[in-house]
Amino acid sequence: MTALLLVSDFNLGTLGRYLQNMSTERVVHPVVAPYGQVTQTLLSNPTEKIDTAVVWTRPEAVLPTFSDALALKPVDHRQVILEVEAFADLVLQFAQRVPAVFVVAWTLPSSALDYGMLDYRPGLGLTNLLAQANLTLAERLARAPSVFILNPERWIREAGSNAFSAKLWAAAKSPFGNSVYQTAALAISFSLDGLEGRSRRLIVLDCDNTLWGGVVGEVGWQGVRLGGHDHVGEAFQSFQRGLKALQSRGIQLAVLSKNDEATALDVFDNHSEMILRRNDLAGWRIDWRDKGMNLVELVDELNIGLASVVFIDDMPAERGRISEAFPSVLVPDWPTDPTHYAEALAKLGCFETPTLTTEDRQRSRMYVAERERSVALASASSIADWLRTLGLKVEAAAIGPDSISRATQLLNKTNQLNLSTRRLSEKEFSEWAEAKGHRAWTFRVADRFGDAGLTGLVSVALDGKAAKIVDFVMSCRVMGRGVEKAMLSVAIQHARNAGAEEIVAQYLRTERNGPTLEMMEGSGLDQAEPGLFRWDARKDYAAPEFIDLRAN
Amino acid sequence: MNAATIENSVFDTIREFNRQQPPNQQIGFEPESVLLGDGGVLDSLGVINLIVAIEQNLRTSMGAQVDLLSEAVGDSGAEKLASIGALAREIHRQLGIET
Numbered sequence: 001m002t003a004l005l006l007v008s009d010f011n012l013g014t015l016g017r018y019l020q021n022m023s024t025e026r027v028v029h030p031v032v033a034p035y036g037q038v039t040q041t042l043l044s045n046p047t048e049k050i051d052t053a054v055v056w057t058r059p060e061a062v063l064p065t066f067s068d069a070l071a072l073k074p075v076d077h078r079q080v081i082l083e084v085e086a087f088a089d090l091v092l093q094f095a096q097r098v099p100a101v102f103v104v105a106w107t108l109p110s111s112a113l114d115y116g117m118l119d120y121r122p123g124l125g126l127t128n129l130l131a132q133a134n135l136t137l138a139e140r141l142a143r144a145p146s147v148f149i150l151n152p153e154r155w156i157r158e159a160g161s162n163a164f165s166a167k168l169w170a171a172a173k174s175p176f177g178n179s180v181y182q183t184a185a186l187a188i189s190f191s192l193d194g195l196e197g198r199s200r201r202l203i204v205l206d207c208d209n210t211l212w213g214g215v216v217g218e219v220g221w222q223g224v225r226l227g228g229h230d231h232v233g234e235a236f237q238s239f240q241r242g243l244k245a246l247q248s249r250g251i252q253l254a255v256l257s258k259n260d261e262a263t264a265l266d267v268f269d270n271h272s273e274m275i276l277r278r279n280d281l282a283g284w285r286i287d288w289r290d291k292g293m294n295l296v297e298l299v300d301e302l303n304i305g306l307a308s309v310v311f312i313d314d315m316p317a318e319r320g321r322i323s324e325a326f327p328s329v330l331v332p333d334w335p336t337d338p339t340h341y342a343e344a345l346a347k348l349g350c351f352e353t354p355t356l357t358t359e360d361r362q363r364s365r366m367y368v369a370e371r372e373r374s375v376a377l378a379s380a381s382s383i384a385d386w387l388r389t390l391g392l393k394v395e396a397a398a399i400g401p402d403s404i405s406r407a408t409q410l411l412n413k414t415n416q417l418n419l420s421t422r423r424l425s426e427k428e429f430s431e432w433a434e435a436k437g438h439r440a441w442t443f444r445v446a447d448r449f450g451d452a453g454l455t456g457l458v459s460v461a462l463d464g465k466a467a468k469i470v471d472f473v474m475s476c477r478v479m480g481r482g483v484e485k486a487m488l489s490v491a492i493q494h495a496r497n498a499g500a501e502e503i504v505a506q507y508l509r510t511e512r513n514g515p516t517l518e519m520m521e522g523s524g525l526d527q528a529e530p531g532l533f534r535w536d537a538r539k540d541y542a543a544p545e546f547i548d549l550r551a552n
Numbered sequence: 553m554n555a556a557t558i559e560n561s562v563f564d565t566i567r568e569f570n571r572q573q574p575p576n577q578q579i580g581f582e583p584e585s586v587l588l589g590d591g592g593v594l595d596s597l598g599v600i601n602l603i604v605a606i607e608q609n610l611r612t613s614m615g616a617q618v619d620l621l622s623e624a625v626g627d628s629g630a631e632k633l634a635s636i637g638a639l640a641r642e643i644h645r646q647l648g649i650e651t
Contacts, residue, residue, distance in 0.1 A: 013597050017572035161612045165604055171621060172600045177608060182571060 005053040009061035018185035042094040056104040088140035110164035155183040194352030197412035206313035207257040221266040227273030239341035240275035250360030255284040282367035303476035355405035359453035369450030390447040396551040415512040419472035467495035469505040482544035489543040507531040583637030589630040
């Protein structure tokens with residue numbers, strides 16, 4: 001259950017209803033603050049436990065000078081900006097009392113009169129003033145990592161001519177039509193998923209008539225419709241450009257296709273109009289087997305949960321098969337006309353993340369490196385030999401401003417290799433790490449095939465001569481290479497240096513962190529009782545000799 | 553524009569509107585499904601949202617202009633818009649459509 005406080009100068013009751021009755025797994029308990037009492041609400045403590053707040057206001061209601069500007073009176077735009085800064089400071093204060101805040105960017109009312117061709121003119125136009133106000137708000141609120149600005153333009157665009165309703169405003173003090181609130185509710189739900197590390201991370205795609213037009217098995221790679229002077233071919237290319245753009249922000253792409261593998265891969269390798277290439281794919285299953293079975297194998301290979309998957313296929317029967325077998329997979333209805341594919345992709349909105357790290361952007365390259373690593377393992381005489389040939393480097397660094405975002409993301413998204421499965425906001429984790437006796441490190445892992453990035457996290461709490469490993473989190477991508485022992489060695493060395501005599505790690509079981517128990521059982525620490533691991537900190541704990549460990 | 557196209561527009565609106573309602577408070581599609589008055593499940597915001605959405609959809613999908621909200625809040629609103637069937641009759645009356 002997510003308790004969501006809705007703060008507004010207008011009636012947000014309809015948004016609350018959509019949030020409460022969405023047909024998603026998320027259960028939202030909306031708490032609608034009395035409308036018109038924005039300042040009072042932002043200045044006071046919430047009367048019940050709130051997980052996230054949504055602040056959606058009209059600029060003319062919270063910026064007095066903007067109200068004059070809307071009446072086309074001459075106003076000093078600098079005064080409006082000062083009022084924006086004051087409002088932003090109010091939100092920043094409020095953000096210290098709730099875990100996260102979504103602020104909806106301002107829009108002009110549908111009935112606004114403006115200066116026509118002069119409306120973008122600095123110092124005069126309303127459009128210019130609104131853009132400046134929103135930019136100032138964004139810059140000011142960027143000071144708080146738990147505050148996010150949601151852009152309502154898409155909600156309004158999708159609602160078309162039903163976006164605004166003068167009658168609803170007159171009768172219920174609700175400026176927007178129902179469909180704006182409906183789209184907003186979905187966007188807020190996806191943003192909440194993002195905060196909790198539950199956003200979609202993998203798009204699984206069909207090939208024929210999904211990535212290109214036609215059946216490659218029949219027409220060959222030269223004959224598929226893609227690009228060229230053909231509106232259908234152009235449409236498939238636009239769709240691929242959208243996919244490539246999502247990949248650039250860390251969303252992985254994979255292929256599930258009923259085809260001959262070599263024939264389908266020929267298109268990726270040889271067709272000059274392909275935007276996506278073989279190395280853009282995190283993985284694929286191209287054969288004649290059932291797509292459900294193949295999907296299970298694929299997500300297993302990529303260490304991604306089914307709840308992170310979006311499945312796109314032009315065939316309704318295949319979509320039905322996947323959505324029935326795996327309800328947690330997002331299977332969007334897909335247009336029959338390829339010219340609508342790119343738009344359908346843009347409307348998905350399920351890829352929200354509170355941060356975007358370098359690791360996110362490079363994730364695709366990491367999957368390719370993993371494939372190359374697997375090939376090397378297959379040709380090695382033993383795992384020990386293979387580990388020695390990898391040239392593993394592990395770099396430990398105390399958590400700081402440059403790594404807190406990625407560290408929090410790792411803490412909240414990792415399920416399988418997670419000792420205690422603590423879920424904290426960036427602010428909460430940062431405060432915890434700075435508390436007396438607490439210490440947290442991030443670990444970057446690289447080998448000769450590539451840089452896996454920031455893939456490990458350990459935190460320790462010291463209390464006199466006792467030390468406790470509170471978090472031990474590792475990405476599955478670096479599992480099975482001795483990295484966990486290098487991480488433990490850093491934590492144990494810290495405890496030794498601080499004079500601790502014993503360090504313990506308590507494994508807290510969840511539905512998905514079974515691999516953590518196996519890993520801890522193989523770590524060399526004593527299991528004093530089920531799930532409780534101990535190490536005599538007076539003894540050294542060495543990292544594997546084949547790892548070049550550097551601790552900053 | 554005829555009675556059937558109007559009915560389609562109204563049903564589309566109700567289908568969309570029901571997404572903001574809990575499962576046990578959704579509006580039915582039968583002529584006798586209650587809208588206002590005894591046995592109704594909508595509160596005042598729900599009534600306004602539904603009525604305005606019906607008006608808006610009729611206007612944008614077929615250019616038909618009706619004013620149902622004034623009827624809903626008027627003295628005989630509970631009677632004129634008591635059910636889906638009554639709502640349809642009121643729309644037909646305002647648009648001068650014979651059924």
